[in-house]
Amino acid sequence: GQNIDQPTEMTATEGAIVQINCTYQTSGFNGLFWYQQHAGEAPTFLSYNVLDGLEEKGRFSSFLSRSKGYSYLLLKELQMKDSASYLCAVLTWGFKTIFGAGTRLFVKA
Amino acid sequence: GAGVSQSPRYKVAKRGQDVALRCDPISGHVSLFWYQQALGQGPEFLTYFQNEAQLDKSGLPSDRFFAERPEGSVSTLKIQRTQQEDSAVYLCASSPRGLETQYFGPGTRLLVL
Secondary structure, rough: EEEEEOOOEEEEOOOOOOEEEEEEOOOOOOOOEEEEOOOOOEEEEEEEEEEEEEEEEEOOEEEOOOOOOOOEEEEEOHHHOOOOOEEEEEOHHEEEEEEEOOOEEEEEE | OOOOEEEOOOOEEEEOOOEEEEOOOOOOOOOOEEEEEEOOOEEEEEEEEOOOOEEEEOOOOOOEEEEOOOOOOEEEEEEEEOOHHHOEEEEEEEEOOOOOOOOEEEEEEEOOO
């Protein structure tokens, strides 16, 4: 079967750093995406990893280890507006994308 | 140009009614995806088009669900004889070729009473 696991909820303080983990088991791998989704809105793209290692983009970084089936999203200098759900998604063979259930992040003052 | 648009944004249907949900992808995007998102869950893949060809429909829950993209641009997701378990947000996404990031529309929130 195909499975993506990520924590259901996390809470962090404004200005801090938070790491959201994702583990996956899928049939085929063409890359891993992280999306941000605010309540009632569409998912928006944050990052894409296809090779092992760290990709940094401003306050957001994403790491991938294909051999371990593992990724994380790192958010630095947290802001209140970062309160949202973060979706880990794997692009499998044939363009089919499998999404995790999402991690709801609460940023408190 | 404009992003992905979907209509209607909200739809209330009586059980047994047929509904049609429309998606206008970003101009020039070859790939188009439909997802179903239940409350508190991630999007679940329904179907995928490359131009007008429906290459994968393995995620469609039953034969009551039908999708088309006849001219390779606008797509319609049709649900026949709606049931309460069909209540969800239906998201459409497009991408230039399919292996890149997907750009999502705002979704259609369907409520079946």
